[in-house]
Amino acid sequence: MKAIIWIQYSLLSILALCFTANVHAQSLKYEHLGFNDALSKAKRTNQILFIQLESDCLQCNDVAASGLSGDELNTLFSKFVCLKVLNNSEDYKQILSTYHIYPNLPTSLFVDSKGNYLASLNNFSTSNKNEYFKLAAKALATKENPPFQPYTDAIAKNGLRRESLKTFITKLNELNFNTDSLLENYIEYLTIRELRDETELSFLIQSAPLVNSRVYNLIRLDYLLFKKVFESFPMDERIKINQNVLTKSKSKLFREKSQDYLYYVNNFIRGMYGESKREGFKAAEKLDLEFYKEAKKDYNTYYNLARGYYRDFYGKLNIDSVRTIEMNRIIKRPDGSFTKGGMLYQTGNELNDIAFTIFESTDDKEKLAFALKLSEMTLKYNVPAFIDTYAKILYRFGGKKDAIDWQKKAIAISDSLHLAHNGLKEALTKMQAGTL
Numbered sequence: 001m002k003a004i005i006w007i008q009y010s011l012l013s014i015l016a017l018c019f020t021a022n023v024h025a026q027s028l029k030y031e032h033l034g035f036n037d038a039l040s041k042a043k044r045t046n047q048i049l050f051i052q053l054e055s056d057c058l059q060c061n062d063v064a065a066s067g068l069s070g071d072e073l074n075t076l077f078s079k080f081v082c083l084k085v086l087n088n089s090e091d092y093k094q095i096l097s098t099y100h101i102y103p104n105l106p107t108s109l110f111v112d113s114k115g116n117y118l119a120s121l122n123n124f125s126t127s128n129k130n131e132y133f134k135l136a137a138k139a140l141a142t143k144e145n146p147p148f149q150p151y152t153d154a155i156a157k158n159g160l161r162r163e164s165l166k167t168f169i170t171k172l173n174e175l176n177f178n179t180d181s182l183l184e185n186y187i188e189y190l191t192i193r194e195l196r197d198e199t200e201l202s203f204l205i206q207s208a209p210l211v212n213s214r215v216y217n218l219i220r221l222d223y224l225l226f227k228k229v230f231e232s233f234p235m236d237e238r239i240k241i242n243q244n245v246l247t248k249s250k251s252k253l254f255r256e257k258s259q260d261y262l263y264y265v266n267n268f269i270r271g272m273y274g275e276s277k278r279e280g281f282k283a284a285e286k287l288d289l290e291f292y293k294e295a296k297k298d299y300n301t302y303y304n305l306a307r308g309y310y311r312d313f314y315g316k317l318n319i320d321s322v323r324t325i326e327m328n329r330i331i332k333r334p335d336g337s338f339t340k341g342g343m344l345y346q347t348g349n350e351l352n353d354i355a356f357t358i359f360e361s362t363d364d365k366e367k368l369a370f371a372l373k374l375s376e377m378t379l380k381y382n383v384p385a386f387i388d389t390y391a392k393i394l395y396r397f398g399g400k401k402d403a404i405d406w407q408k409k410a411i412a413i414s415d416s417l418h419l420a421h422n423g424l425k426e427a428l429t430k431m432q433a434g435t436l
Contacts, residue, residue: 001356001384001385001386001388001389001392001422001423001424001427026069026070026071026074027065027068027069028052028065028068028069028073028074028077028082029074029078029082030052030082030083030084031081031082031083033083034091035051035083035085035091035094035095038051038081038083039111039113039115041081042081042112042113043113043114045081046113047079047080047081047113048079048080048081048110048111048112048113048118048139048140048143049080049081049082049083049110049111049112049113050077050080050081050082050083050108050109050110050136050139051083051084051085051095051108051109051110051111052064052068052082052083052084052085052108052109053085053087053092053095053101053106053107053108053109054084054085054086054087054092054106055087055104055105055106055125056087056104057104057105057106060106060124060125061106061125063125063126063127064106064108064125064126064127066127067125067126067127067128067129067131067132068108068129068132069129070129072129073129073132073133076133076136077132077136080110080136087103087104095109096178098115099111099117099120099177100172100177100178100179100181100182101120101122101177101178102122102123102177102178102248102251103251103255104251104254104255105122105123105124105251106123106124106125107120107121107122107123108120108121108125108132108135109121110135110136110138110139112143112146116146116148116149116152117146117147117148118138118139118142118143118146118147119135119136119138119139119142120135120175121135122175122176122177123176123247147171148168148171148172151164151167151168151171152168154168155168160185162186162189165182165185165186165189166186166203168182169182169183169186169207170203173206173207173208176244178248179207180209180210180213180248183204183207183209183213183215184213184214184215187204187214187215187218192221195218195219195221195222196222196225198225198228198229201219201225201226201229202229202232202233204219205219205226205229205230205233205241206233206237206241208241208244208245208248209245210245210248210249210252211245211246211249211261211264211265211268212261212264216245242272245268246265246268246269246272249261249264249265249268250265250287253265253291253295254290254291254294254295257295257296259296262287262288262291265287266284266287266288269283269284269287270283270284281312282309282312282313285305285308285309285312285313286309286350288305289302289305289306289309289354292305293357299357299358299361299362302357302361303358303361303362303367303370306354306357306358306370307370309354310354310370310374314347314350314351314374314377317347317377319347319377319380320380322347323345323347323348323380323381326345326346326347326348327345327381345381345383348378348380348381348383348386351374351375351377351378352374352375352378352383352385352386352389354371354374355371355372355374355375355378355389355390355393356371356375356389356392358370358371359371359389359392359393359396363396365397368393368396368397371393372390372393372394372397375389375390375393376390378390382413383413384410384411384413384414384417384419384424385410385422387406387407387409387410387413388407388410388423388424388427390406391403391404391406391407391410391427391431392427392436394406395431395436400431400434403431404428404431404432407424407427407428407431408428410424411424411425411428
């Protein structure tokens with residue numbers, strides 16, 4: 001089983017953490033309208049328009065559906081015109097362009113009846129209903145003074161002038177919006193001499209341009225100067241800038257499925273780690289795995305890469321020691337609370353994900369034997385999802401009795417921790433019937 005049950009995308013991190021996401025609660029009621037028709041209805045009824053942009057991450061959509069459910073939330077959101085927009089629609093493209101939103105990432109957005117931006121939950125989803133209550137409150141509070149209207153009005157009146165464009169980009173950057181196209185417009189105003197101005201360079205670096213974009217390459221023409229300015233930022237800001245660049249560039253990579261672009265993004269990843277070359281290569285190889293699994297769906301290449309990844313980084317691992325460290329790690333969750341260990345067992349998650357991906361993609365016994373080896377390492381964690389993967393691979397090998405015993409153990413642990421079964425019982429029933 002895939003152990004990632006709750007996912008948050010943000011420009012700072014991509015985390016997998018939660019144990020519950022009840023998508024069967026009373027969900028939000030959406031209008032069956034196009035974007036422009038929904039705006040027209042909001043204008044007629046003098047209402048705010050709420051837009052839920054669906055991601056290509058199905059789990060993220062499930063998490064958002066869980067958060068956007070329940071009687072109290074439905075009562076509040078009945079005051080708005082609510083619209084769900086699919087990520088392969090023309091409306092989706094229009095909204096991304098109009099509101100400078102990153103593609104492929106889940107976003108919740110409020111706009112007024114004139115289409116002015118009011119509030120948003122950018123680039124991640126959550127099952128925490130309080131986040132949506134706070135978002136709605138912010139939209140209602142800004143209804144009379146839309147936060148971006150002064151900037152968009154100035155641009156509409158005077159065109160894309162340098163200073164107004166720079167001010168707008170700065171404001172958008174503060175709230176993690178997509179400024180890539182605006183940056184490309186802005187750089188047209190700059191001479192080569194101005195690109196050597198440290199204040200100007202600082203602004204462009206903080207805007208986190210896409211890997212291998214025109215802006216990205218131009219600000220590195222004088223690499224020593226670029227390095228000097230970048231290293232003048234505090235460490236936490238440098239980390240944030242790099243993560244912003246990486247997250248945006250990964251989104252482009254997975255959208256365009258370009259192996260050439262994979263090369264450029266991997267070079268950037270290795271550079272992020274500086275002298276920690278081993279960690280840089282590990283992060284780059286992990287991206288290779290994600291790319292061939294999620295974007296290219298080339299499972300033969302994925303399998304070959306997975307064997308190399310295991311050999312290079314996990315073959316000599318003492319899983320007991322790693323597990324002890326990870327179980328005692330204190331992690332701050334996106335909602336501000338803290339959890340100990342939780343589902344952020346990085347090593348276990350990585351091994352389980354590789355094993356489960358191989359299980360899902362092939363019946364080849366040699367490949368499944370490798371998956372079983374990886375899955376067996378994760379059993380030390382006593383995580384139901386990891387045990388479920390192990391049981392399913394055993395079943396595929398013909399070890400029906402052992403598979404059933406392990407699946408029962410996964411259910412028992414899930415019950416003891418008061419976790420949702422997430423398909424564990426259904427898998428057991430199929431194993432017992434010989435139909436898995």
